[in-house]
Amino acid sequence: MRNSIKFRLTLFNMSIVLIVFLVFGLFVYYGTHYILSTTLNKQLLLMADAIEDSYIPEKNRFGYLEPGTESFHAAQNAWVRIIRKDGSVYFASIPFQKNPIPFPIKKARQLTGKTHLYRNFQAASQQSYRSVILPIYNPAVKQDIGWIEVARSTEHLHTMLTSLKKLLIFAAPVLLFLVGGISYWMVQHAFRPLMLMRKQIDSISHQQLEQRLPVVNPKDELGQLALRFNDLLSRLEQSFKKQQQLLSDVSHELKTPIAVLRTRLEQELNNPDLPAPVQARIASDIEELVRMSQLVSDLSLLAHSMEGVFQEQKQPVNLKLFLVSLEEDVKTLALMKHHHLNWQVCSDVLVEGNPEHLRRIFYNVLENAIKYTPEGGHISLQCRAENKRVVVEITDTGIGISEKDVPKVFERFYRSDQARQMDATGRGLGLSITKWLLEIHNGTIDIASSSPSGTTVRITLPKYQPM
Ligand SMILES: Nc1ncnc2c1ncn2[C@@H]1O[C@H](COP(=O)(O)OP(=O)(O)OP(=O)(O)O)[C@@H](O)[C@H]1O
Ligand SMILES: [Mg+2]
Helix, strand or coil: CCCCCCCCHHHCCCCCHHHHHHHHHHHHHHHHHHHHHHHHHHHHHHHHHHHHHHHECCEEEEECCCCCHHHHHHHHHHHEEECCCCCCCCEEEEEHHHCCCCCCCHHHHCCCCCCCCCEECCCCCEEEEEEEEEEEECCCEEEEEEHHHHHHHHHHHHHHHHHHHHHHHHHHHHHHHHHHHHHHHHHHHHHHHHHHHEEEEEEEEHHHCCCCCHHHCCCCCHHHHHHHHHHHHHHHHHHHHHHHHHHHHHHHHHHHHHHHEEEEEEEHHCCCCHHHHHHHHEEEEEEEHHHHHHHHHHHHHEEEEEEEECCCEEEEEEHHHHHHHHHHHHHHHHHHCCCEEEECCCCCCCCECCCCHHHHHHHHHHHHHHHHHHHHHHCEEEEEEEEEEEEEEEEEECCCCCCHHHHHHHHHCCCCCCHHHHHHCCCCHHHHCCCCHHHCCCCCCCCEEEECEEEEEEEEEEECCCC
């Protein structure tokens, strides 16, 4: 999951949105804080200014605070007080009377001209307040005669900011969830062609190189990639076909000259006048030719298996007779290595197949058993009929195949290091051809082996079913 691009893209989108939202949240929070504080400051200063402007020097009174007026009534209920220069209270509204907060006279004395001072304080009720302190200028004596302090509760400001904070904290996971869901859906949608391509690639093998990838939108990047890949497939298909053709042609062309040479040499060998060393050389040449013709025949079968279309000429074959005749061929090979053969053929049972190819199937397996068993080993063949199938098991006491090598032995040209040491002539084609021929015959092959205690190869073939 963590390695999936879809997951990583979704996570990336979510992280970007989270960072943007954090920056936006901080901006909104501190922006609102700033706007609310400045508005409050302005309102405080406006009222303090109005009171200061209403000062009548001749009467030493404030028009704003004239008893009986509407402004006086408002000021009485708000937080307003006027402090004389010596610190005594000239006027204190009801809230200030109830909460005689100390006046910061030292700081107030530092105020000159038109300057003013803001401060925060807490009332006895633990409520927070903000106030402005403004000097009162008397033009008659040309100096400040005291200060006006106007205050207001900041509770509503704090309540608003706390609500905003809660809203932002609640919105973050909801937004993340939404963005995550939408991103995943979008990425999934965008990656759909890629999934289709992957599925198709999985199904393409060397036998289906004519298949092509689906192109959902030829104009987008994935469509372009699919087109390029299809191009590559076409080129591969062509070169693969050429190789197949070459393999098929070469193996076909080689068959006749090898057969001619072999016949000639065999005729020559029949000449009793030949000196013994020449006879020995001719016999060894014939052996080489036999091996060569086997290789050519393997290559020809390989070419057919690569083409993927192979019409088999099948006929009912009596497996008992077939295996008895095969024993004759194998015996010579086994005797050369002093192996003991234990041949238990089944009672008359018919399978359907091409006798030449059936022979190749069993011969390849038996040849391996003989080759990969050190001299004087035991090789057994057992055959039994099971329901609709015939099972043939070939067991040897040879070098065995390690667990990790078992699936590989059906690959073309695969040979284990131990096998190479024991037999230099093999090409690693026998079992891959056997497997392919068995597939054509609807048969199966399994290997049970535990190196170094021998190998059992189990072949099954369907019984012949007359129409
Ligand atoms: N009976 C066996 N005992 C031990 N190893 C085996 C046996 N049969 C097959 N193998 C292993 O499987 C490999 C593939 O076998 P396969 O018959 O395909 O090729 P080969 O015998 O090496 O060459 P070729 O059959 O083409 O002459 C062998 O090289 C060997 O490593
Ligand atoms: Mg072999």
